[in-house]
Amino acid sequence: MSTSTGDTPADSATPAELKAAAADFTWLLNRFAKETAGVVDAIAVSSDGLLIAVSELREQADSERLAAIVSGITSLAAGASGNYGLGGLNKVIIDLEGGHVLVSAIGSGAVLGVVTDKEAKLGN
Template identity: 35%
Template structure:
């Protein structure tokens, strides 16, 4: 944990700044075998935060795509009266993309290596979403979005 965030047995995780939230995303990537990238997006397609392995431009593009995929899955499920999509998995020749909602207003996108155990990745995603979902308050989402749109010093 960072010095400013804390969790003890029986307590929920607390995060006070966008930097601490970004740190949690990085820790998810580092601690989950086979995961190479992770991104949190708002469901309107805006990047909220990403692992260090995703630069801002790539994050913006992936955010729009993630939002669209989650929306498409939910809409398709609704048309067929199948409920709400729990997660999406896309298998590719050199890896996997996994997507999951984070509450009502955000989503998690994860890239994983080919050959990794997708059950472990999906389980860790579920645990991560359960740990951080309550942190994505309207205020935190706004702070995260602002922190990704502030021009970086040159």
């Protein structure tokens, strides 16, 4: 039996390495948001609601608001899962008159939030 030392890549990374990784992820979100038809905004949020990265399509205040919305949706999904034993979050799709809000797990403790217009083509 082995014991964990608690050293994960995030635990052992320097602040400069973490900043570089966040910049790379921001670049990826920007590219996704700009090159994907119908995407209005894209954001990565930690499980505790902290902003990890955001596309540059909107204002920073909107990004903080979207981070709170995505975190709330994640929390509601976790509550439903816990109550009914349905397992971890895969994705949540909210279909609204003018578009969609999509939330998807992207790794341990992180989720991707995407806002689209109504013309966006959603796949599985």
